[in-house]
Amino acid sequence: MKRFPVWSWFWFLLGMLYFFIPLVSTFEFSLRMIKGKYTFEAYRVAFEDPRFYQSFGYSLLWAVITIVISLLLVVPTAYWVQLKLPKLRPVVEFITLMPFVVPAVVLTFGLIRLYGHPPILLTNTPAALVAGYVVLSFPYMYRSVDSGLRAVDIRTLTEAAQSLGAGWGTILKDVIFPNLRVALLSGIFLTFAIVMGEFTFAALLAWPAFGPYIEEIGAMRAYTPQAVSVMSFLITWGSIMLIQWLGRGARGAQVQVGGAR
Amino acid sequence: MAPEQPVGIDPRPRNKGDAPRARPPRNTFSWAWVGVVPFFLFAFMFLFMPSVSIFVRSFESVDHTFTFQNILDIFQKSDIRNAYKLSLQVSLVTALGGASFGFLLAYAVTMGGLPKTVRSFMLTFSGVASNFAGVPLAFAFVATMGNAGLVTRIIEGLSGFDIHSGGFSIYNFWGLSIVYMYFQFPLMVLIMAPALDGLRREWREACENLGGSSFHYWRYVALPILAPTLLGTAILLFGNSFGAYATAYAFTGSFLNLVTIVIGAQIQGDVLYNPGLGNAMALGMIVIMSLVMSIYIWSQRRVARWVR
Numbered sequence: 045m046k047r048f049p050v051w052s053w054f055w056f057l058l059g060m061l062y063f064f065i066p067l068v069s070t071f072e073f074s075l076r077m078i079k080g081k082y083t084f085e086a087y088r089v090a091f092e093d094p095r096f097y098q099s100f101g102y103s104l105l106w107a108v109i110t111i112v113i114s115l116l117l118v119v120p121t122a123y124w125v126q127l128k129l130p131k132l133r134p135v136v137e138f139i140t141l142m143p144f145v146v147p148a149v150v151l152t153f154g155l156i157r158l159y160g161h162p163p164i165l166l167t168n169t170p171a172a173l174v175a176g177y178v179v180l181s182f183p184y185m186y187r188s189v190d191s192g193l194r195a196v197d198i199r200t201l202t203e204a205a206q207s208l209g210a211g212w213g214t215i216l217k218d219v220i221f222p223n224l225r226v227a228l229l230s231g232i233f234l235t236f237a238i239v240m241g242e243f244t245f246a247a248l249l250a251w252p253a254f255g256p257y258i259e260e261i262g263a264m265r266a267y268t269p270q271a272v273s274v275m276s277f278l279i280t281w282g283s284i285m286l287i288q289w290l291g292r293g294a295r296g297a298q299v300q301v302g303g304a305r
Numbered sequence: 306m307a308p309e310q311p312v313g314i315d316p317r318p319r320n321k322g323d324a325p326r327a328r329p330p331r332n333t334f335s336w337a338w339v340g341v342v343p344f345f346l347f348a349f350m351f352l353f354m355p356s357v358s359i360f361v362r363s364f365e366s367v368d369h370t371f372t373f374q375n376i377l378d379i380f381q382k383s384d385i386r387n388a389y390k391l392s393l394q395v396s397l398v399t400a401l402g403g404a405s406f407g408f409l410l411a412y413a414v415t416m417g418g419l420p421k422t423v424r425s426f427m428l429t430f431s432g433v434a435s436n437f438a439g440v441p442l443a444f445a446f447v448a449t450m451g452n453a454g455l456v457t458r459i460i461e462g463l464s465g466f467d468i469h470s471g472g473f474s475i476y477n478f479w480g481l482s483i484v485y486m487y488f489q490f491p492l493m494v495l496i497m498a499p500a501l502d503g504l505r506r507e508w509r510e511a512c513e514n515l516g517g518s519s520f521h522y523w524r525y526v527a528l529p530i531l532a533p534t535l536l537g538t539a540i541l542l543f544g545n546s547f548g549a550y551a552t553a554y555a556f557t558g559s560f561l562n563l564v565t566i567v568i569g570a571q572i573q574g575d576v577l578y579n580p581g582l583g584n585a586m587a588l589g590m591i592v593i594m595s596l597v598m599s600i601y602i603w604s605q606r607r608v609a610r611w612v613r
Binding site: 047049051052053055056058059060062063065066067068069070072073074116117118120121124125128129132136139141142143144145146147148149150151152153154155156157158175176178179234237238241242243244247248255258259262269270272273276277280281284285287288 | 453571573
């Protein structure tokens with residue numbers, strides 16, 4: 045007879061407690077703005093602040109720009125490396141792991157030192173911020189795209205398309221992209237989740253993004269920060285759930301290794 | 306000489322009527338690399354150059370002359386040395402803690418005899434939690450174990466004891482470690498679960514057929530196979546907390562002088578403004594993280610031996 049796995053349940057429940065206690069606490073805390081009863085007052089206050097929408101909008105805009113640039117840089121590179129330049133694979137993999145070697149705070153430091161003054165002055169435009177975000181997205185984007193490319197026979201598909209007379213544009217648009225849809229969406233949503241809550245680059249480069257906004261109201265108010273944290277968690281949660289739902293049935297669970305936050 | 310003659314392939318002139326060469330000159334130059342130029346250019350500008358600039362300027366004094374003083378300062382100035390010590394300690398504790406707890410959880414959901422739904426639930430949540438870091442995470446823990454946090458109030462309600470009385474604070478080393486653990490152990494679960502799945506039933510059976518016990522199996526078969534993954538992930542967790550800034554900043558403000566916090570303060574121009582020293586501290590981080598990544602990449606190669 046099989047024994048009841050006591051220890052497995054024990055560790056599992058302990059893990060669940062670690063997961064959920066902070067989340068439940070945050071939610072409970074966010075409801076306590078009016079003394080003595082649970083209300084959504086903190087959320088109402090949060091939604092009343094015009095800066096909430098401004099910072100959220102900024103982050104949304106920069107997330108979209110980051111995703112577009114990251115896709116344009118990573119997809120052709122990953123495709124080309126897979127198809128024509130397999131020798132470059134270790135180099136590209138190394139570069140996409142670099143955000144881990146150079147943490148965000150160090151990279152910001154380097155960017156400010158390098159592009160904080162003429163001849164190349166970028167830190168007074170969002171360019172330095174978006175560049176930082178794109179670098180940050182490399183590990184997620186590249187790994188998603190690369191594993192997507194490995195899952196289908198890119199070479200055969202490309203040759204088949206070529207022999208039917210397709211040009212490179214057509215091949216990428218009509219053959220490669222549709223096959224990579226799930227992989228691309230994974231990379232997109234992960235990048236989205238990360239950029240929406242990103243703090244380090246935005247705060248140190250002094251841009252009014254969503255992350256610094258949460259931190260700022262944390263210093264000023266008591267219950268709204270937790271309310272906004274709950275919303276921020278829902279963004280992360282939604283993105284990851286969407287990725288897992290999209291990737292269901294796909295071979296090999298992916299583990300994302302990115303930079304520290 | 307014909308103008309279309311490729312230069313540098315064959316110096317002998319070709320006369321009219323010569324037979325075509327048996328082996329046409331090999332085209333040694335490929336244009337294939339052009340496709341990856343934008344990516345490399347971007348990486349060069351926004352990853353490579355900033356890193357090189359940090360390296361070069363670490364050896365620059367305030368009046369722009371060459372010096373080793375900034376590097377020496379890392380080891381000699383006590384506040385900087387302490388920042389490194391604290392960062393290393395937090396990283397070590399959360400890496401070991403996260404790796405142990407994560408391993409037990411991964412074991413429980415893969416081989417521990419738990420239902421399949423429990424496993425997928427665990428992996429889903431690990432995916433979310435490992436990405437839930439930064440400012441919101443810090444606030445979540447303030448709401449959990451801060452002065453008015455839920456856990457604080459529950460403990461007070463149950464035992465009448467206020468954990469924050471008597472000078473106890475969560476905004477210290479252990480408090481921060483508990484916060485970091487929230488994104489550390491899920492990452493371990495995510496990496497270890499597939500690795501444990503990779504342990505094949507045949508290996509265990511072979512061990513048992515040879516008269517080995519469960520201890521023998523783990524000691525001589527499973528752990529040696531898992532060792533590179535374990536090491537690699539632990540080192541990854543180490544780097545994960547070593548480079549963290551947002552979480553620590555939002556949680557403790559500048560109470561805890563982690564390396565990242567000090568560098569952040571340097572950028573904002575708060576304290577000890579010496580750009581060379583800031584560069585040297587950043588360089589120190591890059592050196593440590595490079596070591597971390599080298600060990601990680603090496604361990605990944607070892608892992609690959611057993612993965613088919």
